[in-house]
Amino acid sequence: MRPKLDEKFEKDSKIRATLVLSEFLEKRPIFESFKKLCSKFGVNFMNYTEFEFWFMRFSAGNFDLDYDRSQDPKYCTITDLPIHIFQKILDKLGDDFQKETRWKLRHVSKSFRDIVDAQKLPKIEEIQIGCDGKSINLNFRKYLNVWQDEKSRTAINLSYNSRKLAVDDLVSVLARPDGYKLYKLKIGKKIDNRFFELLCEKLRETSAKIAVEDVDLHWDNEQSIIDFLKLFQSIRAIEIERDDDKKPINQGWIDKINKINSLKTRSCVVIGREFTAYDPDFLIPRGLNLSEMVLYFNKLGVRKAIQIVQKLLESPRLEYCKLCTGIKGKTTFVKELLKLGVKNHPNKCSSFFKYPIPNSDDFFEICTYGNSDYILDVFIKRISTDST
Numbered sequence: 001m002r003p004k005l006d007e008k009f010e011k012d013s014k015i016r017a018t019l020v021l022s023e024f025l026e027k028r029p030i031f032e033s034f035k036k037l038c039s040k041f042g043v044n045f046m047n048y049t050e051f052e053f054w055f056m057r058f059s060a061g062n063f064d065l066d067y068d069r070s071q072d073p074k075y076c077t078i079t080d081l082p083i084h085i086f087q088k089i090l091d092k093l094g095d096d097f098q099k100e101t102r103w104k105l106r107h108v109s110k111s112f113r114d115i116v117d118a119q120k121l122p123k124i125e126e127i128q129i130g131c132d133g134k135s136i137n138l139n140f141r142k143y144l145n146v147w148q149d150e151k152s153r154t155a156i157n158l159s160y161n162s163r164k165l166a167v168d169d170l171v172s173v174l175a176r177p178d179g180y181k182l183y184k185l186k187i188g189k190k191i192d193n194r195f196f197e198l199l200c201e202k203l204r205e206t207s208a209k210i211a212v213e214d215v216d217l218h219w220d221n222e223q224s225i226i227d228f229l230k231l232f233q234s235i236r237a238i239e240i241e242r243d244d245d246k247k248p249i250n251q252g253w254i255d256k257i258n259k260i261n262s263l264k265t266r267s268c269v270v271i272g273r274e275f276t277a278y279d280p281d282f283l284i285p286r287g288l289n290l291s292e293m294v295l296y297f298n299k300l301g302v303r304k305a306i307q308i309v310q311k312l313l314e315s316p317r318l319e320y321c322k323l324c325t326g327i328k329g330k331t332t333f334v335k336e337l338l339k340l341g342v343k344n345h346p347n348k349c350s351s352f353f354k355y356p357i358p359n360s361d362d363f364f365e366i367c368t369y370g371n372s373d374y375i376l377d378v379f380i381k382r383i384s385t386d387s388t
Contacts, residue, residue: 016046017065020054030055103158103169117172124156124173130188135159136166136195140173163195171202179209179233187225189218196224203231214239219253232262239270254287268292268320286311291318297325305378306336312380313340313355313364319382327375330368342366361385 019041023033034051053069106113128139140156160166174180203210211234217225219240229235238257257269269290300308305327312321327333337353338344345352345365353366362384369377 013069014065016050017054017067020046020051021058021063021065024055024058100156103156106169106172107165113168121173121176125183126186127170127173127182127184128186128188129170129191131190131192131195133190135161136163136192138166138170163192163198166195167198167202170199171206171208174210175203175206175208179211182210182212184214184216185212186216187218189220191222191225193222193224196222196228200224200227200231203228209233211235213237216241223256226256226260229260229262235260235262237268237270238263251287258287258289263290268294270294271296286314289315289317292320293318294322294324297323299326299328302327302329302332302336305333305375306340309337309366309378309380310340318364318380321380323378323380325376325378327370327378328373330370330373330375333368333375337366357382 019037020033023037026033028036030052033055034048037051038045050069057063057067102116102119105116123142124140126139126141128137128141130137130139136159138156138158138160140158158166158169160169174182208231210232212232213236215229215235215238217238217240229238238260240257257263263269269288269292271293295308297308305323305325308323312318312323340355342353342355344350345354351368355364355366357363362382365379365381365383367379367381368375369379
């Protein structure tokens with residue numbers, strides 16, 4: 001059982017020095033001696049700096065236990081520099097500070113981390129998160145516009161063996177005092193669940209206010225990814241990709257997407273190309289309870305295409321959908337479409353149709369795009385009668 005020290009014992013520097021001396025006389029390495037002392041009296045009993053001071057004095061043959069450390073001259077370190085001087089040093093580093101030095105300095109100590117974080121962060125518009133099985137990789141980019149001057153673009157590639165360091169650096173970007181708006185977030189197929197669990201914990205602690213325009217992820221990503229996305233205040237669009245288009249879609253993933261509250265208002269879900277050719281019972285158009293979506297199909301027969309459109313028209317929350325596919329037989333498709341209760345649009349060309357929404361004054365406007373025999377895209381948009 002660990003000994004209990006009274007308040008006087010803990011505050012008496014001479015007693016602490018005596019304990020260091022007893023460890024020194026055991027002739028063990030300094031760090032091993034320090035750990036042994038901590039195991040006896042607790043990790044907060046003495047900091048390493050104080051232990052090292054006494055241990056090194058004894059090593060030099062100085063065994064004066066009455067020495068008053070408070071009389072030592074106080075030495076300044078780089079972190080004691082006035083902030084404006086430190087800022088000038090960082091400015092001299094130029095682009096190298098933001099690309100490399102910034103992140104190296106953050107890992108030196110808490111005092112360095114606080115100083116670095118006080119510096120202005122470049123606008124990062126895209127973040128990529130991946131894992132190769134051995135390390136966690138973060139990629140920060142700014143200025144996605146290809147017409148921007150080369151000198152104005154920044155690409156920062158960081159690789160970590162420590163989850164905590166990776167989390168800390170990423171949170172330093174996302175958890176800004178005035179909130180953060182990200183243009184694109186890409187999450188790789190291979191991910192580290194524990195990393196995302198730690199990231200979620202840290203973001204909850206900071207109460208970060210994050211919004212993102214576009215998120216790219218894979219259909220096979222784990223629950224930890226969904227938990228991460230739930231922390232965003234808003235997500236404008238999610239694009240879901242899958243490498244194996246023959247693997248059946250399950251209801252579990254549909255339910256996960258539906259539970260992301262940041263997608264509830266005017267958000268779009270883009271389902272990757274050739275995604276739903278093997279979709280059992282049309283789970284996506286039937287179960288994805290979101291207002292906007294873009295669905296990519298491989299070539300569809302008329303019968304299957306009509307079934308998908310019917311499921312979309314029955315969706316209570318649907319505001320807009322783009323169905324990207326290839327449907328051979330436009331005339332047959334239109335005939336089957338009219339059987340669903342769809343009518344020709346009275347005020348537009350023959351490619352436009354109207355579907356009155358049951359128990360509502362609104363209607364869906366349907367538009368087909370293609371040539372005389374082949375449909376490439378089907379657009380479905382909810383129209384309010386108040387706006388017509």
